[in-house]
Amino acid sequence: MFYKNVKLLKFLISLFFLPVCLFPVSCTIYPELVETGPKSPKSERCGDCHQDIYREWKDSPHARSFANEAFREETNDYQFTFCIGCHAPETIFTDEKIKPRKVNESEGVNCNSCHLNDCKLSGPTPAHGPHPIAAENPFFRSSELCGRCHVGTYAAWQASGATESRKTCQDCHMPAINRKLIQDDPWQKIYPKREGKQHLFASLAFFKNDENPLKLSFIQVNRTEGMVEGLLELENTGIPHSVPTGDYGYREVVVTVKLLDNAGRVVALKQESLFVELKTAVPYQGKKHIPFSFSGSTNVSVIKATMVRTSFNNDKNTLLAEAIHHL
Incomplete structure (x- = not known):
């Protein structure tokens, strides 16, 4: 009986939030997700809803970009601070030099590093949800996004002529996948599947395709x-x-x-x-x-x-x- 009541409650909540799914609006139930500085959130907060993406990121080189022995040794125990801006960035969306995050450094390149832009979370597709969201940003589909930190590789990609065939960094290292953006109940019930990107950032992903x-x-x-x-x-x-x-x-x-x-x-x-x-x-x-x-x-x-x-x-x-x- 209790289980049936829980299912009914989730269904009613889904109906209540159905307009959020049908109309491109966002609310700010979780404004803390776009905080910077000492209050910058951990990626596991994003993983509460975006469970599949969080699991992929957690096993990715981005998640290990700061907390790994090779980086510690090569930076003389993190003394070469100019490296930290890209190995634990607060956000790559800045006209100045990318600044290192002062908290949660062990998360390396985390969710907000790439998705936080002017106190809003943004991505390559239109979205709406319970936190501040920016409009669809085509920058996420360009190699220039990755080139903010991978400068040398981006320059080599530009020189390769691959720009003519429109093969981007994301095409090779973030293969397309059709799935729901959110896996948490009740939200997943009101969001349809759509094409997204894997977040493993694997160098061998291209070899499979x-x-x-x-x-x-x-x-x-x-x-x-x-x-x-x-x-x-x-x-x-x-x-x-x-x-x-x-x-x-x-x-x-x-x-x-x-x-x-x-x-x-x-x-x-x-x-x-x-x-x-x-x-x-x-x-x-x-x-x-x-x-x-x-x-x-x-x-x-x-x-x-x-x-x-x-x-x-x-x-x-x-x-x-x-x-x-x-x-």
Whole structure:
């Protein structure tokens, strides 16, 4: 009986707020959600209603942009304060230099960092709800939004010519998803599903939507008595910036060529690292060639090449591409 009464109550509340859904208006039940300074809210407050987006963000690089060991070490225990503005920003909507948040720094780039604009919360689509909301802002669909902090990558994207095909940062790193913006009752009952964006900000999201954006190819392999020689080609066919990319931090991609025997054991290998600073990164639609030469070709059957993004402590390796050649 109690359960039925609760369901009835939620239904009546939904009817009461139906006009909010039908007409583009907003009320200010929760004005504290747009506070700045010491009263800046935690993202979990946004997660009370936007549960799916909050869960995605919580597992994203944005949520870890401040509270991670690599950033702490690279900023000399957070002493390089000019980095904090983008690793824990109050809001990116400013004509001045982005200011760091003084509270909840451990949340890194949180909800309000990207959605708080002039004491209102805004996004790429029309919205209405129980907090101050700005009108639909097309800026959220542009790469310039991400370029507020990812300056070097944004410049590379502009130079790549990808602007002509209208492929933005969001197209690759925030795939479209059809769902309700709100999951909390009773609000979810009055809001329809619509196209939104995932908030994982995953670098590999693009790989799931595009076939072979990075290619490894053995374009030349010669096997002679006691020697295996050849040329490996790296090609960036679909990522509209260099690989690796970025301005600061540890950004290394390691290319490894291995010579394997009949049992799959490594007989010999060659490694080459790609860095932005050394100008060895592979640009969009660019190619790079790595020669290799191995001695001792007896009982070997396979050459395997991998392209891996590695971390500061070499404890997180992400496979970007691989190729296998049978001798």
